[in-house]
Amino acid sequence: xxxxIKKEQLSDxxxxxxxxxxxxxxxxxxxxxxxxxxxQNSERIPLTIVDSxxxxxxxxxxFQVVGRTTMxxxxxxxxxxxxxxxxxxxxxxxxxxxxxxxxxxxxxxxxPLYPIIRSLKxxxxxxxxxxxxxxxDLVILEKEIQQQSDRTFVTTDDGSNGRKGxxxxxxxxxxxxxxxxxxxxxxxxVMMMKVTTGLTVAAGIxxxxxxxxxxxxxxxxxxxxxxxxxxxxxxxxxxGPEFDASGIDWDELIKRLGSYRMFESDERKKHECKIESA
Numbered sequence: 001x002x003x004x005i006k007k008e009q010l011s012d013x014x015x016x017x018x019x020x021x022x023x024x025x026x027x028x029x030x031x032x033x034x035x036x037x038x039x040q041n042s043e044r045i046p047l048t049i050v051d052s053x054x055x056x057x058x059x060x061x062x063f064q065v066v067g068r069t070t071m072x073x074x075x076x077x078x079x080x081x082x083x084x085x086x087x088x089x090x091x092x093x094x095x096x097x098x099x100x101x102x103x104x105x106x107x108x109x110x111x112p113l114y115p116i117i118r119s120l121k122x123x124x125x126x127x128x129x130x131x132x133x134x135x136x137d138l139v140i141l142e143k144e145i146q147q148q149s150d151r152t153f154v155t156t157d158d159g160s161n162g163r164k165g166x167x168x169x170x171x172x173x174x175x176x177x178x179x180x181x182x183x184x185x186x187x188x189x190v191m192m193m194k195v196t197t198g199l200t201v202a203a204g205i206x207x208x209x210x211x212x213x214x215x216x217x218x219x220x221x222x223x224x225x226x227x228x229x230x231x232x233x234x235x236x237x238x239x240g241p242e243f244d245a246s247g248i249d250w251d252e253l254i255k256r257l258g259s260y261r262m263f264e265s266d267e268r269k270k271h272e273c274k275i276e277s278a
Contacts, residue, residue, distance in 0.1 A: 001081040002036070005058055010140045013065040014108060015074055016050070022057030024049070024087045030095065030119040031112070031210065031242055034061065034087030035218040038076065042083075043069040046215045046237070048112035049088060062111035062140065089218045090241050093208075095119045099182035100126045102174070102205070103149070104167050104196055106188025107133050112210055113187045114141050118148045120185075126150050128181070130170045132188075136161035168196045181205050186245065190254055197245035207245040211236050213256065228252050 006018035024034065033048045051060040065074040076082070093116050101120050105113035110131045121127050127148065132155035133139045139154060139161050146152045153170045154162030163170060167188075175181075184200040184207040186193050193209045200207040213225040213236040225236035230247035234240065 001083065002085045004076055004078055004080050004082065007076070007078045010062065011137050013074070014062065014138070014140060015065070016060060016062045017076075018058050018060050019082070019085070020057060021059045021085060021087075022054075024085075025052040025057050025059050026054045028052050028059065028088040029092035030115040031093030032088035032090050033112075033241065034059070034085055035089060035215065036061075036073075036085040037083050038069060038073045039083055042072055043067075044216060044218075045069050045073075046089070046218065048115075048210075050111050050114055062108065064108045086218060089237060091239065093119065093185075093242055095123050097124045098206075100128070100180065101183045101185065102128045102130065102171065102181045102200070104130045104171065104184065104186045104188070104200075105145075106131070106167055106192040106196075107138065108140070109188030109192075109210075110139075110141050110145065113185065114144055114148075116185050116187075117145060121148050125183075128174070128179075129153070130155070130167045132156065132167040132170075133161075134158070166195075167192065168199055171196065171199055175199075175203050184208065184245075185242075186210075190250070190257060193245070194250040194254070197248075201246045208242045209245040209248060210241045211243060211248070211253065212241070213253065226256070 003020045004017050005020055008016040028049045033046050035044050035046050037044045047061040047063050049059050050062050065071055103117050127150050129145050129149040129152045134157045155165050155167055184205045186196050187210040197207050197209050215225045215237050216222040218237045220235040220238040227234050228249035229243045
């Protein structure tokens with residue numbers, strides 16, 4: 001049982017939890033994640049470790065309420081306990097002094113981008129961050145990103161915060177003005193990653209994308225998180241979650257994720273009906 005030390009609501013459907021997990025806090029590195037199960041008979045879902053404190057024994061996660069399991073998790077409060085949790089899982093982000101890095105995050109993808117930005121900055125890199133969301137209420141970790149970046153650009157689809165448009169528009173503006181980058185890290189909705197890494201790769205930048213395939217066990221046993229990279233089958237949970245963006249079969253990933261949407265929608269509706277009838 002994992003105790004929730006602190007609960008914070010970042011937007012209407014996005015929450016940050018601080019969890020008591022001392023063993024994970026001592027070992028985790030940027031890019032790694034945990035898999036948790038909030039209650040008996042719920043799904044096991046992967047969530048990135050956004051922050052940690054080894055001395056005080058806590059880790060932080062950020063998640064958006066989308067389906068049944070995140071609805072259950074979002075209803076918890078400080079002092080409640082999560083049934084079980086495993087981690088840290090996945091390969092850590094490869095951190096080195098690349099030089100000038102562009103870090104691009106969309107929506108909740110800004111959460112896993114944050115520890116990467118911080119680690120890159122600690123390694124002596126120059127950081128240009130571009131974060132975006134549909135509107136100002138959905139922009140998360142803006143201040144934290146700014147503190148760790150040399151420059152930060154914020155975009156919203158409706159122009160309610162920062163520039164109106166998409167993160168890819170800002171990137172095109174920067175490169176169009178002659179800026180050069182040595183590495184790119186992109187995290188967000190899969191279509192956003194496909195479009196944005198298409199631009200970064202075309203610009204000759206070594207580009208990494210953190211993928212979000214369906215995961216169940218987190219050990220490579222179930223095969224649900226299969227992705228194709230440079231025509232080879234990889235597993236998001238053990239080989240990733242980050243991969244060289246130039247080799248990702250984005251169309252396959254989009255189709256695989258889309259095959260689960262109907263089931264996710266049905267489970268959410270069933271849970272909502274239970275709540276209404278309770």
